[in-house]
Amino acid sequence: MALLQISEPGQSAAPHQHKLAVGIDLGTTNSLVATVRSGLSSVLIDDDGHALLPSVVRYLPNGDVEVGYAAQAAQSQDAANTIISAKRFMGRGLKDIDVSLQPYHFVDNNDEMLQIETRAGIKSPVEISAEILKALKNRAEKSLGGELVGAVITVPAYFDDAQRQATKDAARLAGLNVLRLLNEPTAAAVAYGLDNAAEGTYVIYDLGGGTFDISILRLSKGVFEVLATNGDSALGGDDFDRRIFCWILEQSKCKPVNAQDTRLLLTKAREAKEWLTDHASAQITSILSTGEVVNVSLSTKQFNELTQTLVAKTLNPTKKALRDASLNIEDIKGVVLVGGATRMPQIRLAVADFFKQSPLTNLDPDKIVALGAAIQANTLAGNKSGADLLLLDVIPLSLGLETMGGLVEKIIPRNATLPIARAQEFTTFKDGQTAMSIHVLQGERELVTDCRSLARFELRGIPPMVAGAARIRVTFTVDADGLLSVSAREIASNVEANIAVKPSYGLSEEQILAMLKSGFSAAEADKQARALAEAKVDAESLLEAIKNALKQDADLLNNQEKQQIKAKIDALEGNIHAGAGNASSDAIIKATEALNAATEDFAARRMDASVSRALAGKNLDSLEI
Amino acid sequence: MNYFELFKLPQTFGLDVATLESNYRKIQSESHPDRFVAASSAEKLASMQTATLANEAYLTLKSAGLRAAYLLSLQGIVAIDEKNNQMPADFLMQQMDWREEIEDAENAHDVSTLENLLAEIEIAGKNLQESLKSQFQNNHLSEATESARKLIFMDKVRADILKSIEKLD
Numbered sequence: 200m201a202l203l204q205i206s207e208p209g210q211s212a213a214p215h216q217h218k219l220a221v222g223i224d225l226g227t228t229n230s231l232v233a234t235v236r237s238g239l240s241s242v243l244i245d246d247d248g249h250a251l252l253p254s255v256v257r258y259l260p261n262g263d264v265e266v267g268y269a270a271q272a273a274q275s276q277d278a279a280n281t282i283i284s285a286k287r288f289m290g291r292g293l294k295d296i297d298v299s300l301q302p303y304h305f306v307d308n309n310d311e312m313l314q315i316e317t318r319a320g321i322k323s324p325v326e327i328s329a330e331i332l333k334a335l336k337n338r339a340e341k342s343l344g345g346e347l348v349g350a351v352i353t354v355p356a357y358f359d360d361a362q363r364q365a366t367k368d369a370a371r372l373a374g375l376n377v378l379r380l381l382n383e384p385t386a387a388a389v390a391y392g393l394d395n396a397a398e399g400t401y402v403i404y405d406l407g408g409g410t411f412d413i414s415i416l417r418l419s420k421g422v423f424e425v426l427a428t429n430g431d432s433a434l435g436g437d438d439f440d441r442r443i444f445c446w447i448l449e450q451s452k453c454k455p456v457n458a459q460d461t462r463l464l465l466t467k468a469r470e471a472k473e474w475l476t477d478h479a480s481a482q483i484t485s486i487l488s489t490g491e492v493v494n495v496s497l498s499t500k501q502f503n504e505l506t507q508t509l510v511a512k513t514l515n516p517t518k519k520a521l522r523d524a525s526l527n528i529e530d531i532k533g534v535v536l537v538g539g540a541t542r543m544p545q546i547r548l549a550v551a552d553f554f555k556q557s558p559l560t561n562l563d564p565d566k567i568v569a570l571g572a573a574i575q576a577n578t579l580a581g582n583k584s585g586a587d588l589l590l591l592d593v594i595p596l597s598l599g600l601e602t603m604g605g606l607v608e609k610i611i612p613r614n615a616t617l618p619i620a621r622a623q624e625f626t627t628f629k630d631g632q633t634a635m636s637i638h639v640l641q642g643e644r645e646l647v648t649d650c651r652s653l654a655r656f657e658l659r660g661i662p663p664m665v666a667g668a669a670r671i672r673v674t675f676t677v678d679a680d681g682l683l684s685v686s687a688r689e690i691a692s693n694v695e696a697n698i699a700v701k702p703s704y705g706l707s708e709e710q711i712l713a714m715l716k717s718g719f720s721a722a723e724a725d726k727q728a729r730a731l732a733e734a735k736v737d738a739e740s741l742l743e744a745i746k747n748a749l750k751q752d753a754d755l756l757n758n759q760e761k762q763q764i765k766a767k768i769d770a771l772e773g774n775i776h777a778g779a780g781n782a783s784s785d786a787i788i789k790a791t792e793a794l795n796a797a798t799e800d801f802a803a804r805r806m807d808a809s810v811s812r813a814l815a816g817k818n819l820d821s822l823e824i
Numbered sequence: 825m826n827y828f829e830l831f832k833l834p835q836t837f838g839l840d841v842a843t844l845e846s847n848y849r850k851i852q853s854e855s856h857p858d859r860f861v862a863a864s865s866a867e868k869l870a871s872m873q874t875a876t877l878a879n880e881a882y883l884t885l886k887s888a889g890l891r892a893a894y895l896l897s898l899q900g901i902v903a904i905d906e907k908n909n910q911m912p913a914d915f916l917m918q919q920m921d922w923r924e925e926i927e928d929a930e931n932a933h934d935v936s937t938l939e940n941l942l943a944e945i946e947i948a949g950k951n952l953q954e955s956l957k958s959q960f961q962n963n964h965l966s967e968a969t970e971s972a973r974k975l976i977f978m979d980k981v982r983a984d985i986l987k988s989i990e991k992l993d
Contacts, residue, residue, distance in 0.1 A: 349861075378861050422849050515993050522986055579861045589853050615883065618857060620876045678872070679857040741864050795865045802866040806855060806874050813850040814832045 218348040220378065220580035221339045222386070222572025225328060225352055225366065227286040227435060228408030228539065230254050231566060232335040233573035234343060235582070240390065240570040243342045251565065252338075254408075256330045257281040258319035266334040275462040278302035280317045284437060285331075287409045288313055288324035289369075290361030290704045295433075300441060300465075302458030310652075312365065312704045325369045325706060326714060332373035349376035351576035353568050355410040356382035357430030357595050359641045360653050360683050361704040367680065368706055372714055378579040380680040383407070384414035385425060385592055386571030387537040391562055392418045393574060393588070399532035400426070402520075404550055404558065405568075406513060406540040409435035413517045415524045415531075424591045427523035427614050429516035434509065436472070436540030442505045443468035443497065447483060450495045460487045467493075475502050476542050503545045510549045517553065523614050534558040539565050591616050594677050598653075601638035605647045610675055613643065620676040624690075627671075631663040637673065639683065652703040656685055662692045727784070734784040738775055738791045742768060745798055748805060755804045764801065767794040826898060827881035837895060837953075837960040837968075844885055851878045888953045889975035895960060896969055903972040915974055922981050930988045938989050942982065949978050 221243070224231045229251040233242045242250045249268065257270035258280045265273070274281045279302055288296065293305055293313045304316040314321050332352075339347060352375075354366050363380055370377045384403035391397065397418050405412040412430040416423055444465050448456070456464065463485060471481035480498040487493065521527070534550055536558045541547065550558045562570070578588060593614045599607040600623065610621045625635065635658050642650030661669055670690040677683050688695050706714075745768065753761065771790040777783075828835040831847045853859075855874035860867050884890045893903040911919075922941065929937040952971050959968040 379858065422853075424849075518993055519990060522989070575858075579858055581862055587853075589849070589856060590858065591852060591856070616879045618872055618876045619879050676872075676876070679875075740862070744864055744867070792865075798864065798866040799869060802864070802870040803873070805867075806870040809854045810830075810851050810874065813854045814847055 217582055218580040219339075219343050219345050220348050220573075220576040220582070221335075221343075221350045222381075222569050222574070222576045223332065223335055223350050223352045223375075224383070224386075224569035224572060225286065225331065225354075225369075226254055226407055226568075227284050227410065227437065228254055229565065230331050230335060231569035232339050233566070233569040234339065235573050235577035240573045240577075242566050242569055243339055245338055252331065252334060253283075254286065254331050255281060255283045256285065256327050258317040258322070260318060262319065264319070264330050266330050275459050275466065278458045278462045279304060280319075282315060282317070282322070282327050284409055285324045285327040287433070287437075288315075289328065290359070290363075290365040291324075292704060300444075300461060302462055310703065312361075312706065323706065323710075323714075325365050326372060328366070328369035329372035332370055332375055336373055336375055347375070348580050349378040349576065351379050351381050351386075351572045351579065352377055353381050353383045353386050353572050354681075355405075355407070355430065355432060356384050356412040356414050356425075356428040357410065357432045358681075359432070359596055359651055360598075360681070361651070362432070363681050364705045367682070368711055371711065377680075378576055380682075381572055381575055381590070382412070382414065382425070382428070382592055382595075382681075383568045384412050384428070384537060385416065385423065385590055386569075386575065387535060387562075387567045388414070388416045388418065388423055388571065389574050389588065389590070390567045390571035391535045391559070392423060394562065397533070400526065400530055402517075402531050402534045402554065403537055404513070404517070404534055404541065405430075405537035406546060407435050407538040408437050408540065409433070411435060411513050411516065413513070413520045415520050415526065421588045422591065423588065425593045425614075425616075426526070427520040428593055428595050429520040429523070430595070431512065431516055434512055436538070438509055439472055439506050439540065439543070440465055440468040442509065443471055443483075443502070446497070446501075446505055447493060447495055451491070451493045453487070453491060453493070454489075456487060456489075460489070463487070464493070471497055472502070472543070475499050476544065499544070506543075506545065510545055513546075514549070514553055528554050531556075535562075535567075536560050537564050537567055592679070592681070593617060594619065594681060596641045596651075597643055598675060598677070598683065599640050599642075599650065601640060601647050606645060607640050607642070607647055607650050611677060617681060618676065618678050620674055622672050622674045625658075625671045625673060626667050627661065627664065627669045628666055630666050632666070632669070633661045633663055634659045635661070635671070637685075639675070639685070653683065654685075654703055654705075656687075658687050660694060661689055662694055664691075730784040731787070734787040734791070735775055738771055738787050741791055741794060742771060745794065748798075748801065752801075752805050752808065755808060756801060760801070764794070764797050767797045770794075827885055827894060830877065830881050831885065833885075835895070835898070837892060838957045839885065839891070841886070844882070848878060848882045851875075887979070888949065888956070889972060889979050892956050892960075892968060892972035892975060896965065896972060899965060901965060901969055903969050904976060911973065911977075912970070915977075919977060919981065923984075926981075926985055926988055930992065933992055935989055935992050938985050938992075942985050945978055945982055945985075949975060952978075 221232050221234045231242055231250060233240055244250050252267045253271040255270040255274060257265040257273055257277060259265055270281055274283060290312060292310055293307045298305060306314040306316055306321055308314055312323060314323050352366060352370055354363055367377055367380060384405045387403050388401060400417050403414045410432050411434040414428040415426045417426055447464055467483050467485050471483050474481040480496055483495050483497060485493045531554055534554050541564050547558060593616055594611060595613060597609045597613045598611040599609040602608045610623055611619055637656040639653045640647060640650040641653050644650055658671060661671060671687055672690055673685060673687045675683060675685055771794050774787045774790045831844055833839050833844060852875060855871050855878060857871050857875060860871040884894050896903045925941055952975050956968055956971045959971060
């Protein structure tokens with residue numbers, strides 16, 4: 200249930216009321232929240248004046264949860280209960296992670312998303328991320344003085360379906376209404392493009408704490424069209440820290456260090472990396488828990504040598520994206536740098552060298568993503584801004600199905616513009632077969648074992664027929680959030696097949712509900728009151744929308760159709776205004792659904808009419824008459 | 825409504841790409857799900873359907889090979905059929921030559937040969953598109969079918985070359 204308007208039950212929001220919506224950059228290392236106020240996008244700061252919230256969550260002995268700087272400060276002394284970079288674990292299994300440098304007690308979940316054992320119990324990366332989102336939500340509501348209508352949350356463009364779904368689940372646990380999952384480079388392009396009134400083809404080079412993304416966008420007249428995207432969802436600034444860490448161990452000839460010292464030295468490594476951005480050398484000194492003293496000096500030259508393979512690793516996805524977009528470097532008007540890791544001089548040099556132009560750095564690489572997300576959140580929440588921008592984003596990785604012999608057959612190619620749907624027909628191979636299983640994968644490789652398993656679907660309820668007679672049409676839809684859904688229908692009998700989804704690395708609906716339950720301790724009566732209030736808000740906004748639609752486009756309906764809709768409107772209004780004690784959220788939800796169903800044709804006709812209007816006028820000369 | 829009607833474009837092979845692009849954007853401006861975040865589920869459904877159709881239609885009409893096959897399908901002709909992929913012998917020879925060249929260049933780690941091959945196929949594709957224009961104009965549909973098949977095959981060869989270059993990078 201989505202709370203789309205802030206208003207008391209029974210009252211609709213004033214038409215020009217500014218709706219509180221935020222953009223959230225849920226980063227590997229740091230997270231931010233931003234909003235548009237008086238037409239300007241700005242990052243919201245905490246009570247201490249910090250814009251960044253370190254993406255660190257600590258489970259305290261007294262049962263409290265600490266997020267941000269306080270948690271970060273405790274990370275070496277309480278490493279096992281202080282989770283950093285949880286984003287790297289989202290939608291991932293244990294076998295995807297290099298556990299050697301991690302101080303956590305991982306729980307192996309066979310082939311499902313990994314979990315971490317803390318003193319507060321076993322936690323999924325989704326729950327850990329939800330704590331960060333909750334902290335940002337609180338910051339925003341406190342600072343804006345009201346409940347949020349919703350949020351745009353950014354994800355690396357190269358995140359696959361499991362990682363995106365995990366992010367959306369985290370938002371749900373945090374009680375945030377997700378207006379859209381937005382790709383980080385696209386968000387950056389929005390912030391940059393609108394700030395600079397840019398037109399042309401731009402590259403967004405985004406090296407974050409844990410992920411690398413490259414996106415190529417064409418900006419023209421308020422339309423941001425992603426032409427290609429590529430990247431590496433396991434390459435980021437953290438890897439540079441790790442290279443320094445290994446070098447420190449090597450130089451000081453330390454024995455293998457414990458979790459606490461690992462964390463301590465990784466922190467020293469990060470500080471050295473940041474120091475080297477504008478200094479020629481960094482002194483790294485530390486006393487380990489064993490009493491050993493570390494005291495080494497790292498020069499820029501040494502740092503460059505240590506990390507040159509990492510820098511080079513970013514250029515392959517860059518070349519692939521250019522090729523996918525059929526572009527040469529001469530076609531690129533500008534390269535925008537995003538992510539704190541792009542402050543490293545060797546990155547700036549490599550980018551300038553590759554594109555034969557200096558990268559654009561006039562927006563803070565730490566903030567640009569959140570600023571862009573806020574602009575999009577403002578648009579999506581319906582706060583009319585001057586620029587009517589439209590984002591056309593793509594699916595980063597191909598979707599395919601397992602076929603005979605462990606091969607993958609592609610059904611949706613990477614870089615296809617969203618939303619997209621593709622149908623595939625299947626048949627039965629045994630007489631009377633009523634079920635079949637389908638395995639959906641994501642990735643570019645040909646073998647099932649080289650791609651990422653997204654889900655296995657069990658199609659049931661196929662009418663029994665002789666082998667090969669059933670024709671099951673399975674439709675795969677990827678929505679504007681980049682999330683997959685599947686529907687199936689047997690064509691001859693027109694029977695809708697049931698689909699049981701088992702996300703390979705995701706959480707099941709039951710798991711999420713259980714997590715939600717454990718988070719809320721509200722009494723049953725409160726829950727009912729809340730459900731009723733939410734049902735009424737939903738119903739009111741639907742009524743308002745449909746009444747407006749009828750005012751504008753009544754001529755698209757005949758009298759009988761009008762009366763049918765009117766009857767459903769009356770029924771819903773009757774339910775809403777039933778006397779106290781008689782109003783039930785279930786009845787309102789049912790009547791809302793009935794009104795929705797009754798207006799599907801009307802909505803489709805209005806859509807056709809508005810498309811026709813948009814195409815008429817300006818280029819009549821190109822029409823065939 | 826067919827794809828040409830959707831974009832209000834004349835149903836011909838030689839379409840005006842600039843108008844296709846600008847009309848595509850106009851349709852997306854009206855129908856994209858981002859415009860219907862707070863709308864009713866009926867409106868969200870209509871938005872999803874129209875935006876999805878526009879994307880599929882745009883993808884089809886933008887690619888010369890797919891556009892030709894689509895035009896033929898409107899005439900009831902299936903250009904791409906797994907069971908019937910008859911090709912003239914000389915084109916098959918040409919294809920085998922290309923594949924051999926790709927393999928040799930890949931084994932020799934020779935990216936520039938692969939890039940030259942890409943350019944060569946690009947030119948061959950442009951020529952085929954010119955032929956298709958007149959074949960459709962003159963309603964020579966069996967010739968057009970053969971050209972469409974060739975173009976789509978060449979797209980596959982192009983994709984293979986790109987894959988090889990990717991491997992060598």
